[in-house]
Amino acid sequence: MDELMKYEGGTLGPPMEAFAPVQESASANTGEMFIAMLLRRWPIVVIVFTAACILGIPFIWHGLNPVYEVTGAIKVAPILSNILTGEQDRGEISNYQSFMNTQAKMIASPQVIQRVADDLVDKNLSLFNAESSGLVKKARQHIDGSAGRIDYAARLKLAIANGVITITPERNSELITITMRTAKPQEAGVIVDAFIRAYMAVEGLRSTQDEDQKLNVLESERRTLLEKLQNQQNEIKKLAMEFGTASLDDRQRMMLEKVSQLLSELTQVEAQRINIESRIEAIESGSSRAMPEEWLNKRKDYINSDPAIQELVRNLARLEQDMMASRQLMTSENPLLKQKEEFVASFEKRLNEKRQEVGKDFDIMVVEEVNLASKNELLNLRGQLAQVSTYENRLKEKLAKEDAQAIEVGRKHLNIQEMQNQFERDNQMYDTVIRRIQEMEMERKQPARISIAYTADVTPVRDKRMKFTMALIVAAAAGSVGLAFLRDKLDHSVHSPDDVVKCIGVRIIGTTTSPGSVERKLLPRQLTEDYQTIRANLKLIDGEGIPKKLVVTSAGMRDGKTTFSINIATSLSKSGHKVILIDGDLRKPDIGRLLNVSRGARNLQDLLSGSSFDDSLCIMVSPGLFVLAADSQNEKDPYELLIRPETANLINMLSDRFDYVIIDTPPVLAFPDALIWAKIAGSVILTSFAGHTNGSDLREARDRLSQINVKIVGTVMNNVHLGHAYYRYGYNYYSQSGRSKRDRRHSGVNPLLFSPDEKEKKGKDSHPQS
16 A cells, blocks of 8 residues: 555564563662653643743732731630639630631621721721722623722722731631731721721620520520429339339349249149159050069069979979989980980970960969059059149249239339439439539629730831742742653553563563654655564564464554554565464454455454355465454354364464464453463464553553463564664664665555555465465
């Protein structure tokens, strides 16, 4: 294109920043920083200083004339002596200075000023005889009929407003001074004395009215409290008549003890009832019918005492003795011995069966006896339960009645106590009111707090115009420098590559020159050299060469990232590399618009959604440069498109097909898209704009990129003044020496940017091959 594309950004940093990370200096030279601030803000210093001097010096020399000060004073005592004790403890003012300020305002009140005006009507003073100035004012007086009449009160108010008459409470003293500055001290003395007399008259009247008002309020409060005390006393007597006394502590204690005894007795009865119920439940459930150990012994004795069993036992013993004798005489295989052993075994079996039979008879007999005993015990326990339950109910009724009576007595006791306490408080307040009435009646006989310290006194004033002039010059110089310093401190934007390095501690890989700092015809060559420098520094950084996948982003908007993306991609393609430029700002794509890509070819969103890669590629005229443009009218959610795994796979595929993949993204602080692109690519160039980019935004952008472990290759500063450019002497080198014809041929065109006409002719000639 014939004209340089409008830049959103601009300039480069010091050469040494390109090769190693730069850390912020441990200590800055304060003097150099101050001089740099003045060089940046010198117009503010000059304008403010000049304006202050032009306006102030004539006013001082023509508006100030030698005058006299006429001063009178009123004394305000902070502490007054007690008329009874003589001690200085009456009427002490807690905030004395505030009281003094209030009295000073009272002296300038309309009421006092009107009294002064009435007092000075017949004095024929020059303050009131001065002609009204101004045609508008004279016309207004003629219209409203006030022409020829003097408004003395208005003249006095104007004198106070203009500072001719000042009323000031003196610090660290008891005086309020009334001062008039004038060239006629005798007339000023009359006016000052008139102010003192008028204020003393108004203050005396106001003080008397205030005291009368306070006494009326206190007297009204005394009558109200007296009536209230009488009503409270009658109520207490009425409540005490029911019990014969107002103290119910003993009665309440006795009732509470009775309730406690009933509650204890009720607890014992409930425990007895629960015990009986448990025994009844055990008998009814049969859990108590288990045969105890003594019954087992009786059962054993019963079985052994049976005659048949005793006979069987004797016979068995005899047979066992006979068998033992046969074993000694016969062999174990003897049939007769075996017969005897079998006979003994059968006899033992018979004995066991007989024992079981007799045991069953005993069990039947025992069960019958136990059932009969349980039945009798159950009847007895139910009778006891009925008696206990009846007694328990009576106790509960009596306890509820006694408890209600105790509660009622307690409530009445609390009411009496509360009324007695309220009576005491009101009685104390009544005594306080009576005492205060007596004190105020005595205070009326006290000397006044406010009195005349001295009447008008004249003091000559020296000519201080030279001193004021010098003070104005010093103040103007300090004010202008201070205003410039404040403006500089409030400006948080970065202005030079050094500011960027101090702000984020990331190396500068280059700058782009501000168009306003070079001649227009030399600007294309200067910008070309700027991008060649950036490209060279990218190759030299860390010795790893230019990253194949590179994201270009910024902290905020209008920092020059899109223009930089286009130009760095163009510069790389002109060096013989195959480059693809991706418009990663899917929310506000600008690359397609800036490069005049037809709307039908702006289909990056479709490619990210899964369409064919070849259908989504737009070929530029410049050899080796291809563009994937986004459509601003595409309604697909950018975030959802970027987080798809296919997006990262696509970028990796493009990295294999092309030498470099340059991705222009939205600002880091605007949307998460930039962080997603940066994570996919792995390398980022952070751009900034001199005088526009905010330092805190730049730091926050760096921190966000660091948090996701993305490598920040370096920073590029756009729109930098030539004096801060990376190679700032190159411009003078060409401008002061002769240039070749080839130089002049390229001086009017930016060789890094494509013409829209050329792009439309060659945009579809070829497609990249994998």
